[in-house]
Amino acid sequence: MACGAFFAYDLITFRQAMVRHLSTQAQIIGSDSVSALLFNDPQSAENTLSALKAAPNIVSAGIYTPEGQPFAAYWRDGGGQFLTLPPIPSGQTEAYWFKDRQIVLVLSIVFQGKPTGTVYMQSDLQEMYMRLKRYAGIAAIVLSASLLAALLVSAMFQRALAEPIVHLAETARIVSRDKKYSARATPTGNCNELATLIEAFNQMLSQIQERDAALQKAHDELEHRVQERTTQLGAANKELEAFSYSVAHDLRAPLRQIDGFSQILADQCGPQLDLTAQRYLKLVRDGARNMGQLVDDLLNMARIGRQELVRKPTDLNLLLQSALRDLQPEWQGRQVDWRIGNLHTVECDPGLMKLVFVNLLSNAVKYTRRLECAAIEVGQIMLDGAPVVFVRDNGAGFEQQYAHKLFGVFQRLHRTEDFEGTGVGLATVHRIIQKHGGQIWAEAEVNKGATFFFSLAATSHGTSNTNILRQLVSYDPR
Missing domain, CATH: 3.30.450.20 (PAS domain)
Known part of the structure; x- marks a missing residue:
């Protein structure tokens, strides 16, 4: 130009x-x-x-x-x-x-x-053209000399700047890709800004390498400690389960004696006792039976905690029908509207999964017994792409703010005078679902019933209440 x-x-x-x-x-x-x-x-x-x-x-x-x-x-x-x-x-x-x-x-x-x-x-215009030719020759010579000088300067620049920068970038890529913090960029040997940059980069890698080594050492120590604590905790759990089993087992004999002798006393001396004494004797027998039931529940929970899962493809519809047959005496003679939907086949332990249905359906039967016409529904919805089974009733329900207490041992949201129970059943269900790697939760309203959901795959149920309710409203068990 x-x-x-x-x-x-x-x-x-x-x-x-x-x-x-x-x-x-x-x-x-x-x-x-x-x-x-x-x-x-x-x-x-x-x-x-x-x-x-x-x-x-x-x-x-x-x-x-x-x-x-x-x-x-x-x-x-x-x-x-x-x-x-x-x-x-x-x-x-x-x-x-x-x-x-x-x-x-x-x-x-x-x-x-x-x-x-x-x-x-x-x-x-010959003179003018000759002048232009001379200028063109001079320009060509100048341009050729400039191009040659530019090539020489470029080669010098490449050796002095470009090659170290490329090497520095390649070292950075190796460090980023392979996490190889022992790599170093080659110093240029000059005293310029690039040499300062390479030196600072190598110093940064040295610091990262030292921190990475310290972090790895801390990680190894922590992993070793966690392994020790896990071993200790496992041993403590086994000792605790063994102790619980032993205590519960040893309690059964005196409880049977209390119940047996109370029965003999009621049979032989009942007519001779006044009404107050007979009521006290009945309370003793009821307490012994409740204590016996509690001991049985604790033994079952301890057994479930020790039991290894035996997973195999299981049709939940068959387990549900078997549980209903076992519970038939509890609702015989009552008007119960059973709404049974079609469930899926899953990989699970059939014995433990049947126990889940027995506990949830038994609760539904129990908490609807004050209604003339009870409605109990079992079905399945999809949540986050995973099937979720639910058991819903129109019984007593509970306050939703206390739902987190449902699955703790001995935690009950109703008085024993209103509804009998030991507070172990839902804790047992919770343990079984957890052993399968799933989740269980509940939603309810006082005097409007409760719905228990469980899934053998992890779901984000905490943020999907509206979606769950929408699916339940549109659910057709047929």
Whole structure:
């Protein structure tokens, strides 16, 4: 661009200089030809024009009379024809044109204020073209030298800057991809900004390597401690389960004695006791039976905690029907509207999963017994792409704010006087579902029933209550 601008400027300047030079020559010839024109001496005018032989760029020249008739002429090649004189624009004494790779100038000869004749000059542009060629050669040499210098500088720059930067980037990629903090960028050996950057990068890698080693050491120590604590906790759990089993087992014998002798006392001496004594005796027997049931539940929970899962494909519909048959005596004689949907087949322990249905359905039967027409529904919905089984009833329900207490051992949300129970059943269900890697939760409202959900796959039930209710409303057990 710089060369092009320089060429354009020089071309314009040189053309203007040529016009001025040609105009000067025309004025000299016009001045020297005044007398020849006045005295009608063409030979003198031609002698004047012959002086143009010293200017090799002049192709032809001519002197014309005021009427535009040829008077004298000059041709560089020695012969030619008079050309038609171009008109000079009104109000001017000189005009020029560039055409056909030549410049043409016409100058009016004025003597004592009157037009005396006209000078016509035609010059080639060979000098200008030669000048442009010289400039082009110089520009080519300059550009070639500049390109060579640029290549040399580029090579030096590549060795000094580009290659260390590329090596630094490659080292950074290795560190990022392989986590190889022992890698280092090669120093340049110079004292510049790049050397400072590489040194700082290597120092950063050294610090990361030290921190990574310390973190790995801490991780190994923590893992070892966790393993020790896990072993200790497992041993403690086994001891606790064994102790619970032993205590519960040893409690059964005295409880049977209490219940047995209370029965004998009621049978043999019942008629002789007053009503208060009979009521106390009944409370003793009920307490013994409740305590026995609690011991059985604790033994079952301990057994479930020790039991290994035996997973196999299981049709939940068959387990549900079996549980209903086992519970039939509990709801026999009552009006219960059973709504049983179609359940799926899962990989589970059939024995433990049946116990889940027995506990949930037993609770539904128990907490709806005060209703003339109970409704118990079992079905399945999809939540987060996983099947979720639910058991819903229209019984007593509970306050939702206490739902987190449902699955704790001995935790009950109703009085024993209202609904019997030990507070172990739902805790047992919770343990079984957890052993399968699933979740269980409940939603309820007082006097409007409760719904228990469980899934053997993890679901985000905590943020999907609206979706669950919408699916339950549209659920059709058929």
